[in-house]
Amino acid sequence: MTRFKKVFWIGGGLAVLGALAAYAVINELKTSRWQSALWRDFAKGAGYTVEAGASDAVRFPHTGPYDERMGYHDLPDFIQRLQPEGYVITRQARMSPRLIELQERGLFIPYREKNQAGLTVRDCRNTALLHTRVPMRAYERFEEVPPLLVSALLFVEDRHLLDAEPAQRNPALDPERFAKAAAEQALRVFNPGGSATGGSTLATQIEKYRHSPHGRTVSVREKLRQMASASVRAYQDGEDTLARRRQIVVDYLDTVPLAARPGMGEVHGLGDGLWTWYGRDFSEVNRLLVDNAEGAAPTPEALQRQAEAFKQALSLMIAQRRPSQHLLSDGTGLARLTDSYLRLMAEAGLISSVLRDAALAVPLQLRPPLPATPRPNFVQRKAATALRTHISTLLNVPRAYDLERLDLEAETSLDSEAQALAAKVLTSLRTQAAAKTAGLYGSHLLDPGADPGPLIYSFTLFERGTQANLLRVQADNIDQPFDVNQGARLDLGSTAKLRTLVSYLELVAELHGRWGELSPAQLTALKPSPRDPLGAWARQYLLRAKDRRLTPMLEAAMERKYSADPGEAFFTGGGLHQFENFERSRNSEWMTVREGFKHSVNLVFIRLMRDLVRHRMFGGASDAESMLQDPADPRRRELLARFADREGSAFMIRFYRKYQRLPAADAEALLLRGLKPSAPRLASALFTIEPDASEARLDELLTQRLGRSAPAPRALRALRTTYSGLSLADRGYVARVHPLELWLVGYLRQHPGATLTDVLNASADERQEVYAWLFKTRHKSAQDKRLRELVELDAFAQIHRSWQRVGYPFESLTPSYASAIGASGDRPAALAELMGIIANNGERRPTQRVGALHFARETPYETRLEQRNASAEQVLPPEVASTVRRALFEVVQDGTARRLKGSLVDANGRVIEIGGKTGTGDHRYGHNGRGGRTGAERKISRSATFVFMIGDRYFGTIMAYVGEPYAARYRFTSALPTQLLKSLGPQLLPVLERSGCGGD
Secondary structure, three states: OHHHHHHHHHHHHHHHHHHHHHHHHHHHHHHOHHHHHHHHHHHOOOOEEEEEOOOOOOOOOOOOHHHHHHOOOOHHHHHHHHHHHOEEEEEEEEEOHHHHHHHHOOOOOOOOOOOOEOEEEEOOOOOEEEEOOEOOOOOOOHHHOOHHHHHHHHHHHOOOOOOOOOOOOOOOOOHHHHHHHHHHHHHOOOOOOOOOOOOOOHHHHHHHHHHOHHHOOOOHHHHHHHHHHHHHHHOOOOOOOHHHHHHHHHHHHHHOEEEEEOOOEEEEHHHHHHHHHHOOOHHHHHHHHHHHHOOOOOOHHHHHHHHHHHHHHHHHHHHOOOHHHHHOOOOHHHHHHHHHHHHHHHHOOOOOHHHHHHHHOOOOOOOOOOOOOOOOOOOOOHHHHHHHHHHHHHHOOOOHHHHOOOOEEEEEOOOHHHHHHHHHHHHHOOOHHHHHHOOOEOOOOEOOOOOOOOOEEEEEEEEEOOOOEEEEEEEEOOOOOOOOOOOOOEOOHHHHHHHHHHHHHHHHHHHHHHHOOOOHHHHHHOOOOOOOHHHHHHHHHHHHOOOOOHHHHHHHHHOOEEEOOOOOOEEEOOEEEOOOOOOHHHOOOEEEHHHHHHOOOHHHHHHHHHHHHHHHHHOOOOOHHHHHHOOOOHHHHHHHHHHHHHHHHHHHHHHHHHHOOOOHHHHHHHHHHOOOOOHHHHHHHHHHHOOOOOHHHHHHHHHHHHHHHOOOHHHHHHHHHHHOOOOHHHHHHHHOOOHHHHHHHHHHHHOOOOOHHHHHHHOHHHHHHOOHHHHOHHHHHHHHHHHHHHHHHHHHHHHHHHHHHOOOOOOOOOOOHHHHHOOOOEOHHHHHHHHHHHHOOOEEOOEEOEEEEEEOOOOOOOEEEEEOOOOOEEOOOHHHHHHHHHHHHHHHHHOOOHHHOOOOEOOOOOEOOEEEEEEEEEEEEEEEOHHHOEEEEEEEEEEEEEEEEEOOOEEEEEEEEEEOOOHHHOOOOOHHHHHHHHHHHHHHHHHHHOOOOOOO
16 A cells, blocks of 8 residues: 555656646747747857957858858958958957857857848949949848738748747747657658658748758758757847847848849849749839738739739749749749649638739749840949959959859949049040040041041059059940950050160169179270170270269160161061161161150160160170180080970971861871972872881872872882981971971871870970981081070060069060060050059059958958058169159150140149150051062051159050051051040049049
8 A cells, every 4th residue: 555655646746747847848838938048148248349450259150151152151261362462451350259159069150140242342432333232132121021921921931930929939949840840750760751841940941041051951960050040049139039030031031042043143032033033123023012911902903913923922932942943944833832822821811812813813934034134334344343353363253253242342442533534535535526625636646537436545544652553543445344454465566665775774773783883993804795785885884984873874874876777677586677767857867765765766776675685695694605606615506406496396386287187188188289299209208197108008199199100119119218218307308398297297197186285295306306407517607597596585585574573464575676666565554564663763562453351341250451561572773763764754845745745734733744655556467479579468456555654643554546457547656645645634633633532
């Protein structure tokens, strides 16, 4: 009896405890009292601040589609890439210890996440040049959402989310739905093929598609992480979660993933979904659904529009469960599900039967034709596009699609008002009226009646800042994405004289550094090469000069005289060339370098370049003179081998292009087609192309090519014996075909599909073999000719390096004196860089286009970087820069740009001094016929450029250009861009002065 009572009391106690536990659980599910207190305390103190300097209390997310799209995940990489470019962190978020703890425990950190973000590019006035938002269409507040849409969403996804009681409701947990999902998952243990509904609420779904790897739930642990993260987020502002639950509705409608459509990209949110999948205007849909919710009886036409809008919105709420399956198919299954929900909502009293019936009658027509995207005005967007490209390069985010989805604000140095004015002026110049107003018709300008429409104009302007050169304007009138300032290799004519003058004065400074401290006796003992006029002049100057400082020597170098006579022929670049002056009246003059630069006299600079090349060949540390005189010098063979390789490679490239796409038989036929038939020639060619060819094959070829003249069998054996044993060079000589062409056709026959690299690698020995004659000392004169070419190439390589040091943008320089007058091409942007070096006393300062990058504003990842530590580099002696600067001002005072003299005045009426260099490029293609007669000539392009500095504050380039097929119609010179600057400058300067942008 005692034992029975004990068991009875124990059982009764357990029953009471069970009842109490059940009551507690039921009560908790109804009130959320305990969990609200738990999660509130758990979230307490989870926040962040943003303070100056780099932070050691910031943790970036590891994964998640939202974090990757916004750039939060990649922020450490962005920072690492930006720091070598001179950017430093000036402000950054500091996460609280609790926020860091939550992340370290594996939760997605709680903060008010952005539904919309994108790239914003601002100018120096804080005006937005580019402003993208993804998604484009969104609700900002819960009150903007039509109640009908709220009801539909809750019915489909989370029916108790906005229940008024309990106020502490946890939006991360729907007890009924969670219990059902758990039970169905348990049953799947016994029935693996059975289906199971999900237990996700809207809150956990948002956590999933934003932050879980690939936006998916791959495990129970991941589901629990989503629920815990959503719970912490829900109670971060206190126990009453109604405001947070309303925001969940907005967040979901704004950001739910709805597949991707070609031509549009990924689709997020109801607004963009309606536009992408149904072609609907978001504001119109909202208006229709609000009108319907107000209860007024609509007209039949209005009811049909309302029903269609509602059904389309409802279908997207349903489609989010399997967006690719529903939205990329024919839509039949989606329509069936949508109709089912319409009936259920009517049964539940959420919509009227009238609206239900009208909606059931509406067909769903997915994927309408993509709306025509208005063609952007590339002229107006030129600078913004260039800046976006620059940011893309800085961050190594090559696709504009990805870049424009980052949560990023960029602050740039561009002046949008000045940019807009310049673009407007340049665009207007396509009309004769505007061109006349700008004064662009006249002598050396546009001919009377000439059509200005085909001309391209570009204008780039920088301002000298205290630490960097600030881009203010980058404009052209090309209605294409192409940027003529940075994207092409153009013949900019005599602007190359500026680069040549800089190289010349650099060399004088180099000689001064080497000899300036020598005593007269030491200078007298120097023996410059007779082929080095510059070395001889420098020695003589220093022997006679009373003031041996560098500046007087540079001024004296500017006074050296050269002939402008075009009658002399110049052997350069492997051939004999003659050059002309633009103004023939100067042909008989001897003039100083200063005068030649001021008036842009070609022959002065051709001869000046010759002196530069000769100094690099025979002056300084070079001892090419002794090598050329001594046939036993071992360096001769090394250089000759280099020549053989270089010239042989050039031939091989040409031959490869000729035969690369031809089958072996067609290649052989093409080779033999140009060969005058004879037995020795055909035998030489055959035994090179087909080394193992039989006498029968030779007989076949000879019969085919010679007919009755083919030799007898005994002669065939003699041909084989004679010509199969010849060297490659001798076989080429007999066949009257370049031996490397013979070799290539044979190689491609044995190696079909061989690349040019394969051919060059395989032919290294053959290239040396065919030039074996050159290595024999009895050919010394031929050797000397080629050695001089190589030594000249090395000299031009040194000059090229000096040009590159001051911004020349290309990897090669045409090895000809003609490079001094523009044969090697240039870019306006590169010339502007050179002008910046001269303006900054020989110092290359960093070019600042983007001064600051502000990532993730108002988030726990917020980081602001500013360009501060980009280092300047002294690339020219200050004395050289000063001398060149004086010469540039003389060009405007009394030279080729004198029309600009006095054209700019400041607010106080003082004349602003302008300096610069003009250049006219006339790119033609032609050939000489028999007897040296000039054949047909094609005018490829014509350009006119002025690279300038305005006072001590601004510098840049202005250019006019016209290409085929219009180039032949125009005769303008560099007078055209100087006149345009004369017209544009007075309009632009006041805008720049009142901008308030200031320096950096």
